[in-house]
Amino acid sequence: MSRISKKFELLKNENKTCLISYVTAGDPSISDSLNIMKTLVNSGTDIIELGVPFSDPMADGPTIQRACERALSQNTSCIDIFELVKNFRKENNQTPVVLMGYLNPIERMGYELFAKLASESGVDAILVVDLPHEEAKDVITIFKKYNLESIFLIAPNTKVKRIKEISKYASGFLYYVSLKGVTGAVTLDVAKTIEQLKSIKESIDLPLAVGFGIKDAETAKILSNAADAIVIGSAIVNIIEKEQDNKSKANDDIMKLMNPIRLKLDEGIVSGDKA
Amino acid sequence: MKTNQNKNLNDFNLIKYGYPDDSGHYGIFGGTFVAETLIEPLADLRNMYHGLKKDNDFLKELYAEYKNYVGRPTPLYFAERLTKKINGANIYLKREDLCHTGAHKINNTIGQAILAKKMGKTRIIAETGAGQHGVASATVAARLGMECVVFMGEQDIYRQSQNVYRMKLLGAEVVPVTSGSKTLKDALNEALRDWVTNVDNTFYIIGTVAGPSPYPELVRDFQAIIGREVIEQMQDIDKNVDALVACVGGGSNAIGLFYPFIDSHSKMYGVEAAGNGLETGKHSAPLNKGKVGVLHGNRTYLLEDENGQIIETHSISAGLDYPGVGPEHSLLKDLGRVKYESATDDEALEAFHELSRVEGIIPALETSHAVAYSIKLAKQMKKGENIVINLSGRGDKDLNTVARIEGIEI
Numbered sequence: 004m005s006r007i008s009k010k011f012e013l014l015k016n017e018n019k020t021c022l023i024s025y026v027t028a029g030d031p032s033i034s035d036s037l038n039i040m041k042t043l044v045n046s047g048t049d050i051i052e053l054g055v056p057f058s059d060p061m062a063d064g065p066t067i068q069r070a071c072e073r074a075l076s077q078n079t080s081c082i083d084i085f086e087l088v089k090n091f092r093k094e095n096n097q098t099p100v101v102l103m104g105y106l107n108p109i110e111r112m113g114y115e116l117f118a119k120l121a122s123e124s125g126v127d128a129i130l131v132v133d134l135p136h137e138e139a140k141d142v143i144t145i146f147k148k149y150n151l152e153s154i155f156l157i158a159p160n161t162k163v164k165r166i167k168e169i170s171k172y173a174s175g176f177l178y179y180v181s182l183k184g185v186t187g188a189v190t191l192d193v194a195k196t197i198e199q200l201k202s203i204k205e206s207i208d209l210p211l212a213v214g215f216g217i218k219d220a221e222t223a224k225i226l227s228n229a230a231d232a233i234v235i236g237s238a239i240v241n242i243i244e245k246e247q248d249n250k251s252k253a254n255d256d257i258m259k260l261m262n263p264i265r266l267k268l269d270e271g272i273v274s275g276d277k278a
Numbered sequence: 279m280k281t282n283q284n285k286n287l288n289d290f291n292l293i294k295y296g297y298p299d300d301s302g303h304y305g306i307f308g309g310t311f312v313a314e315t316l317i318e319p320l321a322d323l324r325n326m327y328h329g330l331k332k333d334n335d336f337l338k339e340l341y342a343e344y345k346n347y348v349g350r351p352t353p354l355y356f357a358e359r360l361t362k363k364i365n366g367a368n369i370y371l372k373r374e375d376l377c378h379t380g381a382h383k384i385n386n387t388i389g390q391a392i393l394a395k396k397m398g399k400t401r402i403i404a405e406t407g408a409g410q411h412g413v414a415s416a417t418v419a420a421r422l423g424m425e426c427v428v429f430m431g432e433q434d435i436y437r438q439s440q441n442v443y444r445m446k447l448l449g450a451e452v453v454p455v456t457s458g459s460k461t462l463k464d465a466l467n468e469a470l471r472d473w474v475t476n477v478d479n480t481f482y483i484i485g486t487v488a489g490p491s492p493y494p495e496l497v498r499d500f501q502a503i504i505g506r507e508v509i510e511q512m513q514d515i516d517k518n519v520d521a522l523v524a525c526v527g528g529g530s531n532a533i534g535l536f537y538p539f540i541d542s543h544s545k546m547y548g549v550e551a552a553g554n555g556l557e558t559g560k561h562s563a564p565l566n567k568g569k570v571g572v573l574h575g576n577r578t579y580l581l582e583d584e585n586g587q588i589i590e591t592h593s594i595s596a597g598l599d600y601p602g603v604g605p606e607h608s609l610l611k612d613l614g615r616v617k618y619e620s621a622t623d624d625e626a627l628e629a630f631h632e633l634s635r636v637e638g639i640i641p642a643l644e645t646s647h648a649v650a651y652s653i654k655l656a657k658q659m660k661k662g663e664n665i666v667i668n669l670s671g672r673g674d675k676d677l678n679t680v681a682r683i684e685g686i687e688i
Contacts, residue, residue, distance in 0.1 A: 058587040059463060059573060061470045062313040068457050080585045106311060106572045111586030133311045133572065137301065158315040160477070165317070183315055184475040 005152055006099040006127045007175040010049055011210045011231065020227035020268045022047055023212055024261065025103065025236030027054035027070035029079025031247045033087050039243065040091050042254045044098050047265025052130070052234065055084060055104030062132045064185040066237040069244060081112055085124035092125035101154060101175070103130040114142055118149040128152035128175045136172040143172055156180050159199060166206045176210040176232060179203060184215065186237055191216035193225050200229035220267035227268055235264065294541050297609060302491020305612065307605035310490045312575045315474045324492040326397055331499065336392070343388045344503060347421060350385075352376050352504075354511035354666070360636045360653075367520065367659035369652060371639070371669040372508055374531065381642065381671030382504060382531045383414035387483055389500035391418040394481030401425040401480045405469040407434055407462030407527075408597035408644070409441025410671060411485030416450035426450040429468040431461040434596050441675055459590045462600050466574050486528025487604035490575025494604050501534025508666055509538055517664050519544045521655060524668035525648040526550050526618065527562065527598035529607045531670035536616060545617070548607060549651040551593035551644075552620035562591035564603045565611050565618040578605040594623035594679065595643035597671075621650040629653060630673060630680065642671030643679065 004012070014021050024043045028036050040051055056074035060067060088100050102121060109117045109131065121129065129151055134142065136155060143153045152175035157166055159182065170177060181196045196213065204211055213226050214234025223233045239257055246253035297304045302324075310320060330336040344350040353376065357369040374382035387404075394402060402419045404426070406412030412428040419426035428445055432454045435442050445452050458464035466489075473482040487497040505522075512519050522539060524532035526548040536546050553561035561567065568579035573588060581589050581601040593599045610616040621629070626643055629650035634640045641649055645668075652667045659665065673680075681688050 058458060058589075059467050061467050061574070062315075062474065064471070065457070072458070075587060078585075107580070107582065107588070108586035110571055111569070111582060111584070132313050133575070135310060135312070135314065135317055138309050138311055156314040158313075158317070160318040161314055162318070180313075180315060183477055185471045 005150070005175065006097070007050065007152060010097070010099055011176065014049060018272045020230070021049045021210070021212070021232035022265060022268060023050045023052055023214070023232050023234040024048040024239055025052040025054060025234060026239055026243065027056055027067060027074050028084045028087055029056055029074030029077055030070040030240070030243055031073050032077055033079060033083050035250060036087055037090055038250070038254065039257065042257050043261065044095060046258045046261035048098070048261065050099045050101060050232070052101045052103050052236070053084065053088070055081065055102050055108060057105040057108060060105060062185055064237060066240050066244070067186050070240045073247070081108055081117060082120070085120045085126070088124040088126050099127040100125065101128045101130055102126050103132065106131050106134050114145045118145050118151055122149035122151055126151065128154050130154035130156070130178065132156070136169055139172065154178055157203060159183055163206055166203060170207040170209060173209055176212050177207055178234070179211055179213045179230070180215045181213050182216050186215055191222065193222060196226060197229045200226070204229070220264045223264050224267045224270065233268065235261070297606065298491060298495050302495070304494070304605045304609040306570070307578050307608040308491060308494055308576050310575060311572045311577065312490045313474065315477070316470070316490070319473070319477045320490055320492070322397070323393070327393060327492055327496050330393065330396065336396070339392055340389055343392070344385070348378050348384050348388060349376060350503065351507045351511070354508060357637050360633065361656070363636060364653055364656045366656035366661065367663040367665050369656055370664060370666045372504060372535065372666055374504060374668060374670045375639070375641065375645070375672035379410070379414050379417050380674065381410045381414070382501060382534060382668070383411045383485060384417065385503055385534065386485070386497050386500040386530060387411070387414040387418045390481070390483040390496065391422050391424065393496070394424065394483070395422055397481065399479055399481040401427070401476065402483055403427045403429065403469050403472050403480055404483045404485060405429045405462065405465035406485065407431070407465070407599055408595065408675065409434065409438040409445070410597060410675065412450070412452070413441055413444050413448070415483050415485070416445040416448035419450060420448045427472065428452050429455050429465040429472070431455045431459070431465050433460040434462065434465070437596050437679065438675065440678070461590070462596070463574070463588060463602075470574070485530070487530040487533045487606060488528045488574060488576055488578065488602055494576065494606055497530050498533045498537055498606060501530050502537045504531070504534035504668060505536060505538035508535065512664070512666070519666055520659065520663040521545045521547060521665045522668070523547045523549065523648050523652045523655065523665060525598060525644050525670060526565065526603060526607060527600050527644060528602070529604040531668050533604060533606055535666070535668040536610070540615065546615065547651060547655065548616050548618045549647045550618060550620045551595060551598035551626070551647055552622040553592040553594070555622055556620055560592040561620070562593040562598050562600060563620050564601060565607060566620050570608070573602050576605045578602050578608045579611070594626060595647070595676070597642070597644040598647065619651050621647040625650040627680065627683070634673070639669070640673035641669060642673050643676045645670045
């Protein structure tokens with residue numbers, strides 16, 4: 004069983020919602036990223052999504068764009084990121100790591116080499132934002148060969164027929180983009196999102212994560228009624244940006260953001276009785 | 279024009295080489311590399327366009343706009359003095375600079391704006407580099423009574439302040455883009471982000487023959503009026519078309535000229551911007567110096583670094599200053615059907631002056647690249663052979679740039 008599936012099974016047995024945290028690798032530097040990953044785990048993160056910086060992150064809002072720019076100003080490469088994951092794995096063998104990025108840096112390295120090195124370093128899954136499954140068939144096969152799971156996005160305007168199609172190619176979990184827009188956008192209609200999550204759950208077997216626009220514990224808790232995992236991204240990256248010159252404050256603030264979310268998600272959980 | 283217009287319109291359906299395929303690919307190039315939120319809107323656009331492409335009412339409306347608003351057909355002009363001076367092949371200029379707004383861009387924006395209206399969209403967004411596509415989008419938005427927002431890199435806003443003012447006069451909002459290199463590619467990113475967010479009421483008019491499927495196909499089809507007119511105009515004067523030349527940034531004017539000739543024996547030359555020289559690394563010539571990659575929704579030749587990050591390009595002309603190129607050009611390069619050459623900033627400037635003085639036509643700096651290569655080419659060809667250059671735009675917008683380079687204050 005894959006590290007991701009194991010994680011979801013474990014959480015299910017404990018009636019817990021999975022907490023996924025996103026940071027851009029190399030922001031503000033690769034060595035900082037390692038510390039931040041550890042902080043995330045210590046503050047209740049179940050799965051780490053590690054952004055692979057790209058010069059043209061079309062689907063991301065200003066927060067993650069700037070994170071990419073900071074990471075690229077240090078020339079952060081895929082090789083650096085594999086090294087980062089390798090170092091992370093020295094102390095942590097349980098927390099799944101998903102690489103999330105755009106196709107071009109992967110294509111440039113070559114799919115085979117990318118997959119091989121990612122897998123060897125301890126990466127569990129890949130989410131390529133600009134690679135819909137229609138264009139991904141060969142890539143998925145290569146990822147599979149190296150035991151890498153392929154995460155795909157579902158959007159509010161994805162039709163049921165297509166959701167079923169996507170879930171055939173997906174593994175690990177599916178990621179529901181909770182709003183039409185870019186990462187970190189402001190408005191999220193919680194009631195509508197819950198409705199959509201429930202309807203998607205009917206079409207899929209894989210765990211369902213929800214992200215884009217979740218910034219606080221309250222929203223996370225409400226959404227956890229309909230989703231298996233909650234993704235927090237831009238809110239964390241905002242802290243990293245604000246405190247880039249004060250690393251220990253950045254770590255403290257990340258704890259302050261994530262601890263209440265973890266606590267809130269776990270609130271009222273009685274073993275064997277999921278709300 | 280002697281040919282029945284409606285029959286003529288459907289000519290592009292008869293071209294044999296058959297790209298794109300059903301999934302929007304041009305061989306290994308093209309495709310739909312976008313985030314999930316854009317999949318449905320692109321599918322809607324594809325379905326709508328494929329239906330309308332054969333719809334006589336749509337085509338009639340389009341052709342009425344081409345004629346009455348754009349000012350088509352544009353003349354095919356024999357550059358007699360330039361031809362004599364070069365003493366080689368005859369040079370003809372397809373006068374797209376005489377289109378409304380001063381460049382070929384409006385052939386596409388009017389087509390896409392009509393599509394937008396048919397789809398019930400009320401808001402148009404566009405990206406622009408030199409500002410020509412922004413102006414052409416703002417123009418058709420005004421023409422059809424739609425809201426218009428144009429994304430433009432901060433760098434380009436500075437370089438092309440006159441076009442920024444033109445867009446504002448036309449009622450458009452110009453949004454400065456400060457991310458990345460602050461140029462055309464970043465404006466494209468920003469437009470895509472806006473589209474993802476406002477997809478319900480917004481139509482994104484892409485200005486070049488790139489982007490995710492179906493954009494490369496529909497931009498080509500709307501621009502192909504250029505080549506179709508050239509076929510008729512050369513037939514009218516009973517001349518062969520031995521060579522076609524056009525500048526290539528994203529490549530919309532070039533594909534518009536080339537596409538109707540694709541099954542012919544005419545030679546075709548696309549001219550990229552060599553900037554300071556191909557060997558200097560400061561250029562915008564992905565077909566000459568790039569690698570295959572994925573950007574802005576399609577697979578194509580790109581200028582990127584060893585990690586697959588897109589690099590900053592350079593050209594004297596903002597309109598060619600783009601790290602990618604339309605996927606169909608990438609295919610035509612690999613098929614060997616089109617030869618992709620280049621001209622440096624200096625060569626383009628020289629051609630800019632040459633055409634101004636010898637023919638009384640001030641070309642856009644983009645277009646000057648095509649003129650520069652054509653002058654070389656004409657010398658190598660036989661007398662009596664014919665070259666058609668796509669004179670894609672007029673140079674008024676570049677007067678400040680040229681004056682600045684020459685130390686003249688206007």
